[in-house]
Amino acid sequence: MQLNQLATFFSHVETQLEVAPDEVRRLFHGRGQCWPGLEQLTCDWLQGQLIVNVFKPVDDEFLSQLKQGLTTLSQSDVWRQKQGRTILLQHRYSDGAPSEVLLGEFDPRPVVVESGLKYQLDIGRNQNFGLFLDMRLGRDWVKANAKQANVLNLFAYTCGFSVSAIAGGADQVVNVDMARSSLNKGRENHQLNGHNINQVRFLGHDIFKSWGKIKKSGPYDMIIIDPPSFQKGSFALTKDYQKILRRLPDLLTDNGQVLACVNSPAVDCSFLIDGMAQEAPELTYVERLENPPEFADINEQASLKCLVFKN
Template sequence: MHTASLPILSQYTLNALSTIEHETRRLFHGRGRCFEGLEHITVDWLQGQVLVSLFKAPAEDFLLALQDTLEQWTSTPQWQSSSTRSLLLQHRYQQNAPIECIWGEHHTQQLITENGLTFKLDLDRNQNSGLFLDMRLGRKWVKENSQHKRVLNLFSYTCGFSVAALAGEAEYVVNIDMAKSVLNRGRENHRLNGHDLSQVSFFGHDIFKSWGKIKKFGQYDLIIIDPPTFQKGSFAITKDYQKILRRLPELLTQKGKVLACVNDPTLSAQFLIDNMKAEAPNLQFLSRLDNPAEFPDIDSESGLKALIFQA
């Protein structure tokens, strides 16, 4: 990270802030390596709060210069014409990823909208706030392709895909995640959108111990697989993804679809295509979803890979 690059950070962030619409968006994405010296910084517009995230420990001179730069933002015309209430700096490289308030009043919980849907974020001491913004177009696709369908949402986290599916008139959604706390947030996200919870199930469950709970709901018209790259003691993407893919033929309806995702920068889309061919050869690769334009990447294979397959 270089202090000489901070004017570029200001230019892109403030320009994006001046044109931002009502929904949540990323303002600056340095992690795509398109901005030299800013590869470990992101900036998000969270509808009243601006969150700057540092993903690598900075040198002391850079941190001081960054804090000074952030304070200067608050006196610019772009900032003053926005409805921003606070400016937050998250140290993602530290344990528990603490957040400090640079300006304004820090609200630890924040309601945001995306594609017309409402989600609650935690902006306290969690590494992740509750919604991965690079998956915006994935949730949009699910909303547009869920009508009258039974949906299985694996590694559901806070149930963003589930909310999108019910908004798209899905018949039923089954959410699976090992962490019951994120499923509770998922319930809350559904309630925020006025959804009928009798159409949704939430299971705090390790899929590698048993598939019985999943199979008892019958076959699914759409299966979403969006796993972490690595979760100590439970999931490693290069050796465990295959165990899921080989289960798909028995879980999918005829002509059922799969949205399979990988966010490991070291793995290409071909990783998914090859493993699907090996483990579930009756599924055909259809297309790869675009990533949002606000997530530029020097290498398309380094960013999010969200692929559609069909039985």
């Protein structure tokens, strides 16, 4: 990364912080390659806590200037206006993503708000803190389309889509994920929002070994597929996604919708469109959802892809 570009980073962070709503937001997304010399930096605002991530090793001078600039930011008017409390620097290139608290007292389990809904985060223990911020408009779409729907949420993680679906009036959501600990956090997220847990099911199963159980709760009006790009021993994108697509016709209602997502830069939209045409030709491609503007990418096909299909 380039030391002489740090001024651009701080200027953009301060500008975005000033206009950010009182919700969780990404303020700077270097990973989208739109900021030359700053490709390995991100900055997230967690409603009082600023989390800066460095994804590759940098020299001592760059690190020193980065910390000095963050200290200066903490003395600004906008920091006071937004009631900033804490600045955390995470070294994502090192094992365990070690963190440094540069300012204030760090809260590792804050509750944040996105689109009016509450989520419990868990920062520092894993590289991901429990809510993928680039999926905000996907969750908004689910909320807007879930009224009276029976929803299947595959690779549910901490159940962000499920929270959005129940908030949007879904009758039932079935969440499936191998990680029971993530599903437990999903249960917490529903409880934070005062949802009726009787409307939500949490299945800690391997999806590919559980189609019988999954089908019992169907047919579904909405199916959400948001897998990891790769998970050792359980999911490989180019090999396993098709196995899910071919199951969709048996799981969907006649007018059911599918939100199929992929976040690997190695594939473009045609991976999903062509895959659906081959494995589930009954389903029609409708649209690709926009990504949040703060996640601008120099190559839109390399960024998050959320595609809507209809039966």
